[in-house]
Amino acid sequence: MMKRHYPTLAEVAKVAGVSLMTASRAINNRPGVSPEKREDILRIADEMGYVANRAAQKLTGARTRIIGVVAELHTPFTSDLLLGMGAVARAADYEMLVYSLPVCDRRPPHSIIEMLRQIADGVIVILPYESDYLESMATAHIPVVTIEQGIESAFPSVTADNYQGGCAALRHLIELGHRRIAFISGNDRLTSARDRRRAYRDVLAQARLPHDPALEVDGDFLRKSGFEAAQKLLALDDRPTAIFAANDTSAYGAIAAIREAGLSVPGDISVVGFDDIPIASQLHPQLTTVRQPLQQMARASVNLLLALIAGLDAPSEQIVLPTQLIVRESTTPLKVKRKKEEAVKVERASAGAANLAR
């Protein structure tokens, strides 16, 4: 492994026959250098393979053109978000470094933010959980933008509209004629999971449908929990005709349980997921689900952070991006036969629901 010497600015300046500061000005595209000399210096710097030392830059208080990201890599979509953010950052001539948060660890991230502060110009925190993390960042002396932390955050933030997405999913089922609609929840530590649950309850209430606690089963976003939740639902005397699962993975778990019970999706039970994971359009049945605006979230968060870095004191902006219902094969209108059977039970409810369904 041959060791190479990395030239310093001083060496570039010496070769170019100018002072340190002239070289610095030329390279940082600042005024005070004649065009010819600037070109000269840039050419020489390039030939010498000069790379500015960001540690030294940071030490003087200058920008490093690096943004830091704190994320839990195991959380679904985090990679997609990161890829999108990286592309946006690079387009703005910024680099991005990611700190991978240990799974389910609540240890003070104090030192993490402080570390990133010494390296980056700003930090994006992808933190699906409520956490004490954020409080300790309040004094961090560096621009911070959060993703998925929900409205209550004290920071400028970017979120997907989970509530609206959940409402759309549920209205879709109601429009299809379903009245007994179950919910398989996600991990309620996540604000996104709570918003989806809230949407379920609210839309039921708006449609004047009864809220049967037996139809609201706890899950944790995993396939297995969806499977088991669906088994519980199928065991009910009066089983649901539709299920809204808090995410696609648990939706597919539920579908597996339904099929194992000898029933079909959507023939017997309609299923809606949430997230639009890539295989949702490939697996059979193709899943009706709510798509998260990941690319827009990535773009919005980076742009917001760059604005903060540039000193635009965005007044603690909260950006909520719309989600989108994608209707595929896993939902279908309630069968008339069954509809009749149920007609009596939900008579009162129907009026409200029809109303809501326009």
Place this chain on the structure above:
Amino acid sequence: MMKRHYPTLAEVAKVAGVSLMTASRAINNRPGVSPEKREDILRIADEMGYVANRAAQKLTGARTRIIGVVAELHTPFTSDLLLGMGAVARAADYEMLVYSLPVCDRRPPHSIIEMLRQIADGVIVILPYESDYLESMATAHIPVVTIEQGIESAFPSVTADNYQGGCAALRHLIELGHRRIAFISGNDRLTSARDRRRAYRDVLAQARLPHDPALEVDGDFLRKSGFEAAQKLLALDDRPTAIFAANDTSAYGAIAAIREAGLSVPGDISVVGFDDIPIASQLHPQLTTVRQPLQQMARASVNLLLALIAGLDAPSEQIVLPTQLIVRESTTPLKVKRKKEEAVKVERASAGAANLAR
């Protein structure tokens, strides 16, 4: 957002009533400080919330206790590897920062390594593709360990034994009596994919089974490619009784195609995957596959890097970790009926195969 002042070492020293260097020695646990004073200084530093400035440390040539990782986040398993590596690093009192490589981009990573060099003490490169990247790192003046780059790499490296895993998968099928075994390849830009293909060919040859090019279909690790590859295989006059797919995702794609054709897995066709993705043990059928030693790879790579950082000039070590065949439901012995049909065709081959199967 209240701004806080971060104390410098000088301020800590002043409060403690000692010189800068004494404080530095105390905090870095170096000799030359009396025990009482050391304790004093550490306590005061803690009270003041002192955090060493890594940019400044790096500038003086000292360790920052940060390792850098360059990875393509979208590649399967990268997150698992990163999580494992992060845990190992933290256990050694190191922090880890990840640079997310843009997808399929071959632009000079020159500046990436140079950037990390200014921040980290060493770099791990998770680079499934052959690439010019590595060459430019050769002069990087910083310890580098690669993962998945294959034996030919000039760097200390850690890899999974894809070849051995592929051999195990194929021997398993041969032991089950299969003679017409197809291969659905991965993206051959990846060394792992090439190794698995090589294993397929070599074991066939060792077993003196004929190598039918029609049974070797190109894929790209994606579900869709597995689906389409299987369709091609099913359309053959003399279709295979077993398929070895280069990864689990394409294996499930193949299974979907087989079922769509009205056949069953493993009843009509046995399928082996590679990777042991989490749902391989949950989806029906549970997939027979080859497990990658991700945790060991994470541990080995970090430990190797830390050794290099510590100055142990490990002589360009190449660590190859064993993979493990996990037999589940998607493979079954060849049916006797069919076996008889085929017996004539592969008569010569059988002897060799039986031999190999012990």
Place this chain on the structure above:
DNA sequence: CAGCCGAACGTTAGCGCTAACGTTCTGTCG
């Protein structure tokens, strides 16, 4: 043509830290 202004440079002082030396002081031994 003195005076002044501004562009184009150069010089100096630090950012926060550590390596490499000084300095002081105590104990110890011939």
Place this chain on the structure above:
DNA sequence: CGACAGAACGTTAGCGCTAACGTTCGGCTG
């Protein structure tokens, strides 16, 4: 008891860079 070793500190210089001042000099004005 002088010399000397070594522990426990302090001082200095510098890592690579930039902000904030100097300095020079051509050109313009009254």
